[in-house]
Amino acid sequence: MTPQFLKTMLDGHLGQIFATAADIEAAAGQIARQIDDATWQTPPLLIGVMKGAAQWTLAVSQQLTIQADLDFVAVSSYTGTKQSLPKLTQAPTLSVTNRHVILLDEIIDSGVTLAFLIDWLHEQQVASIQTAVMVNKPVARQRAVALDYVGFTLPDVWLVGYGMDLDGAYRNLPVIAEYKTSTSVSTADV
C-alpha cells in the first residue's frame, strides 16, 4: 500500500518506490559502520554536496561513532531533468588541504558532478578522497568515479525524495521514488 499523500503530492507521476526512510537509515548505518572501522590517521572531513545531499549527509554522519568534521559544498548542474556544466556555488568553510575527505552525495548519475568536485578537491591538495553515495545510477555514466560506499544501485529513471528534487520540489519526501514524466492512472496500488 502506497501512502496516499505520496500519490497526491506526485499527482499521477508516482512510479516505483525503491526505498523507505527505514531502508535509507539502515543503509546509512551500514556505511557509518564501515567508516568507523576504517583506519584514519586524522579525523575524516565529511563534505555533503548541497542541496540534495543534506538528508543523506546527516543520516550517515549521525550514525558515526568516531570523531569527524562536517562541512558542505554547493554545486548545481540540473534544471529539471537536463544537465549543464556543474558550478561550485559554495565552497566549504573549513580548509580541505591535507584532509582525508569523504564526499557525500545523494545520487551519482552521469558522474559529472562528483568528478568535477574530485578534480576541485585535488587542486586544493587534500590528503585523500572517498565517496559515499545514497544512490548509484550507473547506466548513463559519462565520467568514471570510484565509489567507496553505496546505499542503493537503481535503474535509469528520474528519482525524487530524500533530498532528490525536480526543479526544487519533492526533496522532503521520506522515500526514494520514481517520478514518471508521463502521468498514468493506476488502481493496482490503491
Ligand SMILES: O=P(O)(O)OC[C@H]1O[C@H](OP(=O)(O)OP(=O)(O)O)[C@H](O)[C@@H]1O
Ligand atoms: O552524476 P550527475 O549526473 O552529475 O548527477 C548527480 C547530481 O545531480 C544532483 O544535483 P543538482 O545539480 O540537481 O543539484 P541539487 O543537489 O541542488 O539538487 C545531485 O544532487 C547530484 O549532485
Ligand SMILES: Nc1nc2[nH]cnc2c(=O)[nH]1
Ligand atoms: N532528483 C534527481 N537528480 C538527479 N541528478 C542526476 N540524476 C538524478 C535523478 O534521477 N533525480
